[in-house]
Amino acid sequence: MVTELNDLNELVEKKPWLSSTQLVVKPDMLFGKRGKSGLVALNLDLAQVASFVKERLGKEVEMGGCEGPITTFIVEPFVPHNEEFYLNIVSERLGCSLAFFDSFFSCSSIKPLLYINKENWDKVKTIFVPTGTSFTSEICAPLVATLPLEIKGVIAEFLKVAMLGYLQVGDLGYASELGNYAEYSGAPNEEEVLQYARVVIDCATADPDGCKRALVIGGGIANFTDVAATFSGIIRALKEKESKLKAARMQIYVRRGGPNYQKGLAKMRSLGEEIGIPIEVYGPEETMTGICKQAIECITAAA
Numbered sequence: 001m002v003t004e005l006n007d008l009n010e011l012v013e014k015k016p017w018l019s020s021t022q023l024v025v026k027p028d029m030l031f032g033k034r035g036k037s038g039l040v041a042l043n044l045d046l047a048q049v050a051s052f053v054k055e056r057l058g059k060e061v062e063m064g065g066c067e068g069p070i071t072t073f074i075v076e077p078f079v080p081h082n083e084e085f086y087l088n089i090v091s092e093r094l095g096c097s098l099a100f101f102d103s104f105f106s107c108s109s110i111k112p113l114l115y116i117n118k119e120n121w122d123k124v125k126t127i128f129v130p131t132g133t134s135f136t137s138e139i140c141a142p143l144v145a146t147l148p149l150e151i152k153g154v155i156a157e158f159l160k161v162a163m164l165g166y167l168q169v170g171d172l173g174y175a176s177e178l179g180n181y182a183e184y185s186g187a188p189n190e191e192e193v194l195q196y197a198r199v200v201i202d203c204a205t206a207d208p209d210g211c212k213r214a215l216v217i218g219g220g221i222a223n224f225t226d227v228a229a230t231f232s233g234i235i236r237a238l239k240e241k242e243s244k245l246k247a248a249r250m251q252i253y254v255r256r257g258g259p260n261y262q263k264g265l266a267k268m269r270s271l272g273e274e275i276g277i278p279i280e281v282y283g284p285e286e287t288m289t290g291i292c293k294q295a296i297e298c299i300t301a302a303a
Contacts, residue, residue: 018046019046085100087099095130193229194236208248214252215252246277
């Protein structure tokens with residue numbers, strides 16, 4: 001991952017493969033049309049990657065009516081290939097539904113799966129993994145059963161890694177301690193986020209029992225969602241619910257990236273000082289799985 005804080009030469013010392021293999025570089029911000037906008041480059045050497053990033057880092061882009069700077073690039077090994085595999089994960093209250101398929105059959109789009117041609121539905125393998133269930137090779141088997149033997153093991157390992165973020169809390173033995181999961185996307189405005197956050201915080205702080213609780217605010221790197229704007233709605237709700245949060249002994253963890261994320265994170269840091277509630281704030285340099293582990297350790301240490 002490359003940001004304005006990184007030095008590529010220092011990264012090479014930690015990741016020697018950067019200087020010994022061809023590379024792919026693109027913004028790690030999940031907005032669409034990156035290729036058409038000239039923001040994806042393939043089969044480059046390290047010097048070419050450095051030049052590509054330098055020309056585009058901090059550049060203002062507009063997508064879906066939201067404007068912001070490109071702040072984060074991801075650099076990966078370039079892997080020539082003739083075949084692709086797609087994984088779709090839908091997280092639900094009681095578990096995760098997974099669909100996995102090979103691109104050898106015709107489909108119009110991967111997002112959403114509804115666009116797959118009807119005659120190819122029998123080629124899509126799906127399973128349901130209940131919350132708290134470890135994603136073992138046995139559970140994974142139906143998804144990869146029809147794959148060629150020489151790649152079956154590799155794909156199975158990839159699926160287990162892909163599911164790590166979804167199942168980590170369960171694997172750590174705390175599935176029963178999970179509260180409600182709430183999600184907002186589609187660039188909601190500040191007022192919509194405020195109303196939504198009020199409900200979530202009321203649920204999270206209900207019936208205080210003296211035990212410490214953790215509230216995680218965040219997710220991946222936003223595409224069109226203005227982080228500063230949506231955080232403004234959440235901040236207003238947190239201020240309103242200050243007494244409830246303190247009564248519930250709430251520890252708050254924030255992780256976000258995307259358009260205007262630096263401004264949003266700065267607001268969150270200031271809020272913690274203002275209302276006297278512990279808020280740990282992270283950008284895209286920290287992983288969500290790592291933050292989930294921190295939240296669990298915080299709760300268990302106080303038990």
